[in-house]
Amino acid sequence: MKNDTIDQIINLSDQIQDRRELHKLVGPLLEKMGNDPEFWTQLFEENLRDYKHLNREWSEFNIPFFYVFENNDFFIKVHIFPSLESKKTNILCSAIHHHNNYLLTSYAAHGSGYETFLFDYNPTTDPTTKSAKLKITKQFYQRDQRIHMVDSWQPHAVINPTSFSATLVFWTPDEKRSTDKLRSNKILKAFKIPIRKLIYLFKLENKYGIAAKETYQWYPNNGKFIGVLEEEFFAPTKAKTGKVVDEYSAQTLFYFMQEKGYRNIRFLENFLKDTNVPDYYKPFAKKLINNESIPETYAKPEINVPNKFILKEEIIEASKNS
């Protein structure tokens, strides 16, 4: 989608080479956008017209999201974080992880927001025993710091929020690099191999700051941190696809639209008639039209770690022992 604020972000991104400087300036613009009711209406309708987005195969790996904007230099999305049905406030959404060479600025646009922990950069993970050392460097609640940046390679952890929440997120690589344009290169895409893998094959990963092949995530176990290879950790959740996950994702998007007060009946009636729209969205669109409440969705209570969940107290203890 396009609006004046996105144009402003595009101009800033073109003018400012230093990506961390750029992120500082974009934070308040995300806030401005998130506080504009027109933005949400336009966002929902553009996403509901986007057949590619509607027909995507959702997996449990995906945080339900709306697309805002994307070019070669950055992308903006809305990420949705439902709370746990139990309303517990000490369980992590996922394992401790980093985003490789990407910088992420979040604006807590809706709901309670989450609690988050940042860790020291460059944790060591023993490739044989998988034992790892990570030190917590910062803890805060989004409600106290609605705009914040997570640095590239910086491990972090997110606790499930106390109420259904959404963030506006701005992502860029930490440097403007020549490979950024490769990412949207149609000929390279035709290889059907992830660009990251191609770059790895050509052994360019250090030059271009693409993640080294071994990327770890971490979880606490008996007071110590253990590393697990990211691809192994994600494999089962990426494999969880199908009707239940599609319905869950559709319900989450529509529940959020309802919370934002969206109810353009004419638009929704056309959406219902549209045969390119997957059927599983339609019961929720009907509920919006009829002003019936869509049931809230909740975060998944279990993740792919041996104990099925990670407690905040456990990461604090393991950090002390690191």
Ligand SMILES: [Fe+2]
């Ligand atoms: Fe993250």
